[in-house]
Amino acid sequence: MSGETGPRKVNLKKLRPYGDIMDDGTVQLCFTLPVEPSPEAREAAVQFCQKMGFDPVKVATMEKAAEGFSTFVIYGNTKFSVDFTAIKVLKVDAQKRAREEIDEIIRTRIGRKLVVLGACTGFDAHTVGIDAIMNMKGFAGDYGLERYQWLDARNLGAQVLNEDLLKRAVEAKADAILVSKVVTQHNIHQRDLKDLMARAKKQGLLEKMIFVAGGPRVTHPLALECGFDAGFGVGTKPSDVASYIVEEFLRRQGVSLDEAKPKAPARKKGKKS
Amino acid sequence: MAHLSLDPKKIETCRKLASSIARPIEGLIQAHTTIAIERATLRLLGVNGAVTRNGQYYPEVNAIIDTLHKAGVLGQGVLHWFANGMIQKKMSAAELGSAVARGKVDLLKLPRAPEATVRAKARELCEQARDLLVERREQRDGIRRETRDTFDPEGKNGPLLYVIVATGNIFDDVIQARAAAQAGADAIAVIRSTAQSLLDFVPHGATTEGFGGTYATQENFRIMREALDEESRKLGRYIRLTNYCSGLCMPEIAALGALERLDFLLNDAMYGILFRDINMKRTLIDQHFSRLIIALSRIVIHTGEDNYLTTADAVENGHQVLASQFINERFASHAHMTENLMGLGHAQEMNPEHPNVFLLEIARAQMTRDIFPKAPIKFMPPTRHKCGDIFYSHLMDAMFNFVGVLTGQTIQLLGMATEAMHTPLLQDRWMSIKNAKYIFGGAKDLGADISFRPNGIIEKWAEKVLDETVAHLEMIHGKGLMKAIEERAFAEVSRTETGGKGHDGVIVRAQGYLNPFFELL
Missing domain, CATH: 3.30.30.60 (D-lysine 5,6-aminomutase beta subunit KamE, N-terminal domain)
Structure with missing residues (x-):
């Protein structure tokens, strides 16, 4: 023994x-x-x-x-092992909040509706993901962004071309763009995502809009690598995305929602590319 | 087989409503043609080559129809021009097609033979094409007899094991399909490359690159059918082949599928409208011609109502599925299809955590079986509530298989444990087939050995869905189908009469529109 x-x-x-x-x-x-x-x-x-x-x-x-x-x-x-104490992971930097709280923050701190456009881009016709996040009904009991009183959420549906998406976003003065990618064969999703961000950069939209990618094979680091501001994977609820959008929007205005923390400086864009 | 005690009068009411809903659309079909119907007409005559454009294949039929459409002369029907061309140039259909597509012959500048001669020529061509389709059908039926075919549309021999392959490369698809057949699959579907449904032409030749699937081409059909013929003979069991007859080329895929002896085609009167945003008129007109070909070739269609439950809640929206099945049934019989060819689709997509979910799923599956007793019902597996937990997923598939065998479903698309992760690996399919064989065998006669408790949870749920279906069809009847679709009658999707892709390919038939296929098929 x-x-x-x-x-x-x-x-x-x-x-x-x-x-x-x-x-x-x-x-x-x-x-x-x-x-x-x-x-x-x-x-x-x-x-x-x-x-x-x-x-x-x-x-x-x-x-x-x-x-x-x-x-x-x-x-x-x-026989291999890893040092758990040394692990650093890039995570979406936002505290999870409930719909009512998010609406309240937008009402009191921003005072106008945030415009959010969502789409499945390129040839991708699988709208399950974007529908779950955007549509009124939501996903797993968590209401979709359309349900938020202080979000103007518009689901553009499937197979939206990158150039059209940006055109619509500029017209709508979008504050955030959500892109859903489901099909991943030959890494088509990464190519499409990178293409969108290259176009957005050219048009000088990176500062003006928050770019969010989502999909079953999308991770936050992958989204960052493609030039996005955040990425959400499987199991993401609409309120996760809304929490991030509102926090990031305010962060860019130099406002931190975490009262205990000092004001975070507005994040510099494009540093990862 | 245990049956539900559903009120036959309510079912009859649904059928009458579906018939009234479809009637104005049947008038619309009668008054129009589309560029896809005219292309399919030429394909049936044997114009199946391609020209090269921008380094890529472009079908001859597209080159020909593009020109005639631009000239605004398709209201007469392509045969009005093409049959005359064959008379004047003394060429076969394939020769003339090739010459016109390459700009060597201009159909509009040829002298005209007498109208009666052109009409007689067109009829002769279409009769030959029909005879070829019959020959191909008989050839297929011969292989079914020569091997062993246990398929029974009413599902009496238990659910047929149906799996998909989706590598993007037709040659890899063949390896995966053969392996699946050896493991016990009865039918193979080659998933199409994503968004092929939005291409207004059918790609040409064997293809080795696709996204989320493999392009549907005549050559890919031929390669896969040849491999499955060989495998069927080797295994002594007929293996069916499926492809997707939806999108902007619905009539052409039907023609190519019939020529290449396909067994099943996914074909739905409204799927393209709802899920691919294809124009309503285009879809409704195209589906009719595609189904005329399908009826003659006795291909079993699979309708797409399962998709409704991926966007609308599956517990709450059973009535949308059933209402759509009645409408699909009506459109199919308008195209001379018999019930044994109507693989009406539905799915097991309810939230697995819903209390008594299996009772509700059994109610839905059993009522589908009982309301359409002669139809080869197509049952689709859970996808919506699946995630990366492959062990839980495998269990969901097992329960789905259990519901399928219990309620006598005809065609069971086997779920994959790795759904929502990647296109199936060889072992995913093998595991899934093993699951199905175990459950289909072990519960083979369970449905015949039980009865449903009168006024029990299952019966009451079925009755509720049937009542809601009557109300839903009444609503659609009141508004008209197109208006109802605009107001989200199905799948919570809204489409408009003139919106969507492919509307410019809809053409009003002129006086004397020539297309003998409408009488011959």
Whole structure:
């Protein structure tokens, strides 16, 4: 016996996956090799996992998924670890607020409706995401931006060309633009997003509007990389987006919503590009 | 099979309302043609080549129809010009098509044969085209007999296992399709590249790059059907092929699908209007001609009502789906389609956390089965409430499969655990098929062994949805279909009569409009 007196505590300096014992490093994997199931195929799967740093490797199953294809479910224990205390992640900088509170902030601090345009751009015809954020009904019990009294939210729908979106945004004097991208094959979403921001920069819109990207495969860092101000992924609720828009809008006016903090300077644009 | 006790009088009322709703549209169809119908007409005659424009293929039929449309002479029908051209130039349809598309022959500058001669020629051409479609249909039916085909439109042999492939590259699609068939799939759908529905031409040749799917082209159809024929023979089980007959080229895809022996086509009278913002008139006129071809070729259509539930709430809007199914049924029978070809669509999209969600889903699936007993009902899997939790997702699919087999659905599009993440990997499809086989086998006769409690939760829900459907159809009837769509009758989407894409391709038929396909198909 090891003489332990209680449950082992997590070591954040050396963080590993957890299965049933602290620090066991257990990972489940599933993949297909384009060869028929055979003892050799099994060995190939094991060696493949060993090369990825797993030891021991347990093949739970090897199934024939089709002629010439073996699908594996495998458990392996990794020796690698990460230093959790040293991790820095780019996050959307906004406190989550309720609809009523956001409306109240806009009413009292801004005194006019913020204009928000939303669209699925390029060839993308999947409006599920933008509809969930924009439409009155919202998503998972969280009302959409159209429902906000102090937002003038307009959903332009699917397959809006980048140039048209910016034209509409200028006409509407938009304060924020939401772009939804669902289709990601060959990274089409990144190309479209970058194209939009290049056009916006050329037209000098970066200071005037808040650019937000969203979609199941969109992350905040990816959005930043594409030149956007923020990115929202799967599970985002309309109030998450509204919270960010109002906070960022005020931040650009030199107003911080966090009373405890001193005024944050207006963010410089384009520094990431 | 357990049945719900739905009031047959209410169902009859729905059918009568749908018929009245469709009548003015049938008048509209009669009075117009479209550039897509005229292109499809030429394609059926065998004009299926392409010219090169800006380094890309552009179909000959588009080159020909563009010119005639610009000249404002399509009200006569393309055959008025083309049949005359064939007489004057003594060329076959393919030869003349090629020559006209390349600017070597100007159809408008040729001398005119007597009207009766042109009409007789057009009729002869269309009869030959019809005979070819019949030949292709019989060839397909022959392969079905030669292999083993257990498909029953009424779903008596259990749900058909239907999966999608979507690599963007037709040659990779073939690998994925073969693997799926070997794992047990009965039907393969090749998802189209996103937004192909908005192209006003059908791309040409084999394609290896697409976005979210693979372009629908005649050559891609042929490549995939050939592979599935081979796989069907090898497995001793007929594997069906599906593609998408929607968008601005609806009639042409129907023609190409019929020529290349497709089994299923997604085809909906209103989908393009609602979800692709294609002009109402264009869609309604196009769908009719596409369905004439489909009826002759005995292709099973799948309607798109499942989509309504991805934008409108699935618990609250069952009546929109049912109302639309009645309208789709009416338009299909107007195009001479028989019930066994009408794969009316719906979906299991309710919020999984809704109390008693399975009772409500069973009510919806069973009432669809009972109201359309002869139709090959197409049941679509959960997508809306799926996220990256593939284990939960797999469980949702299992319950969807359970509802499907219990209620006797005919065509079950199998859900993927990785829905909302990526186009399916080989193992995703394999896992999904294994799930379906297990549940379809294990609960094969459950539906026949139970009955629904009179006035129970399931029966009451079905009755409520049917009542709401009557009211919804009455509302649409009162306003007229186009006005009702404008006022968000379906899927919470609003469209206008002259808005949307493709409106300029709608043409009023002139006196003496020539297109014998309308009589022959």
